[in-house]
Amino acid sequence: MSKEELFKKLSEAVIASDSQAVVDAAKQVIEKGIDPVEAIEKGLSKGAIAVGEKFDKMEIFLTGLMMAADAMKAGMDILLPHISKEKIVRKGTVVSGTVKGDIHDIGKNILVALFQANGFDVYDLGTDVSTSKFIEEAEKVNADIITLSALMSSTIGGQKDVIDYLKETGKRKNFIVMVGGGPTTREWVEEIGADGWAETATEAIKLASELIEKKK
């Protein structure tokens, strides 16, 4: 199989959410001595971008998106150990979770899957996450972005808590803070001083890339 054919196979396997096919193709990349960076860019990432576009057009749904993200990760797990540290280009590191008191996770799961599929390192803290846990984890993994989900009008105050905590401890500038979820609005973002908000997960990924670029 030629290099181009292998890249195509990687891309198609991600789109098909076929983790085993991704692993098989990634192993062949290593066995054939093909540049793993090129395999990520022209194979896995290409597939992931296509998956994101399909999800945005509702041609695939959440389950397909999450399984495609799993497939992408399976391929990365094979390829990354063969890339020298200085060559590894990740788009950013994200700590993601639903705020204290809120146990809804679908919106957060979509965001996490899209971040993974778009080449971000994501640390998913789950739901009902305490303020201090967000910050401890963000410091531990040297995160670029903290994303705070909330689905209830009674729980969005948890987003403000994280920002207040960062401000009080002098750490506000260390992280980009993005918020989202049903009851959040642009006005709310301005009120609490978050860095970004998006109505959909796809828009959030685009905005995250822009905010990281701006911060550099």
Place this chain on the structure above:
Amino acid sequence: MVTFLNMMERAVTGKPCSERDYDLKIFSAKVVELVKEYDITFDPSLSVPSDDSLADDVFKAGIDLYREVGTYCKDTERIIKFTESEIKAGLKNAPSRAIFGEELDAKEMVPRKPEDRTPPWCFIGAAGAPVSSEEILLSLMQSYGAIPLADSITTPALTSVGGVRIRPRSPLEIYGAIRNAVLAREALRRAGRPGLSIMNALATAESAPSLIAALHPQYGLRPSDGYLLAAMAELKTDFDRLNKACALLSLGGRIVGESGPVYGGYCGGPEGTAITSVAYHLMGILVYQATCHLVFPIHLKYRCNTTPELLWVISAYGQAISRNTHLLSMNLNYTAAGPCTEMCLYEIAARAISAVASGLSIEAVGVAKAAHEDYLTPIEPRFAAEVAHATAGMKRENADEIVKHLVSLYIDKIPDPPLGMKYQECFDVKTGNPSSKCLEIYSKVKKELEDLGLPIESS
């Protein structure tokens, strides 16, 4: 018959399973399989299908789905399952009539069939949308109480008490829940309908302690009010919700099983969302012992249910349930557009016609996705009830024609809908009277519906 205690035993002894495996490998996989097995296909050219066999297949697939996947309990990480005969017995024994409210305002909710002339139950108000002050809550509630077609009331949710933002599972939430109940009852007294049922007075009570605290009789709520009890997407529950069910059932409170299957989420497309909507009725009966049901399929991306796919889902599951059961079932509407816009009223009409012609009753309405503080007025629920009553008895084919026309008027604006105006910008908060602009839009859209063949009597 499966008792609440039987169900709880299964919640602590059922098959263990991770939540992720339940979502992806059990629930989602079974939905895909059943859509294929029953050959259920979304037809984009129809908003209100008239095919009885489609409705019956959606019903059968919903039964199979629930029998196979049950309900996932997040706290025990176990699956609560029911046999086919338990599901059938649950359907047979579920209430076919229920009286809500008291004295002169008591009303009986009855089941409906597709194209039924029986007027739909109109659960009218804010659908839990947030409001910024107690003054606005009182004013809105008083106006809802004055809507003659209102059979029960859905309140707004307070976001703060005494200027302090409410936090979940805190004394602030308990305070907010109690305040919500007291104000809602007081507003209905002022409207001259003190016995009217408040079905979600506890919209502010996300946690069980808040609900239980606000149930004390001195705050004005009654067993006959009706209490929304939500499932979690998809087909999941937790101890907090089960604690609420236990407390409500012990007091003889009428539970309204609430659920919002997500189109584009684990349900997949329109077909899977319709099947899951049926399964939620079964969960309501068997897990929450619900008296009636409120299902609101919702678009994952646009957070409304007025797109063509969602209108098809509402029609398909509505016909499935109303043709095959005697369940008391309502559908809740979320619009993309905000108050005092033509688009909002077009969306409301499209959903109300689809639901009512398909045999459902209605809750109206979460305006502007119920996400923006104070973006709601009494005009929208009043209009929804008027359209719903005018639709009773309409043939599904006729409903489909009108709905398709309405959808064509707003579909392009769904991704970026107009937000409209706040209550205090288009109504006089003190008198509850609308601005002339509001009335003008309402009259214009009503006239357009009349021209389309749906004469609407002013209420």
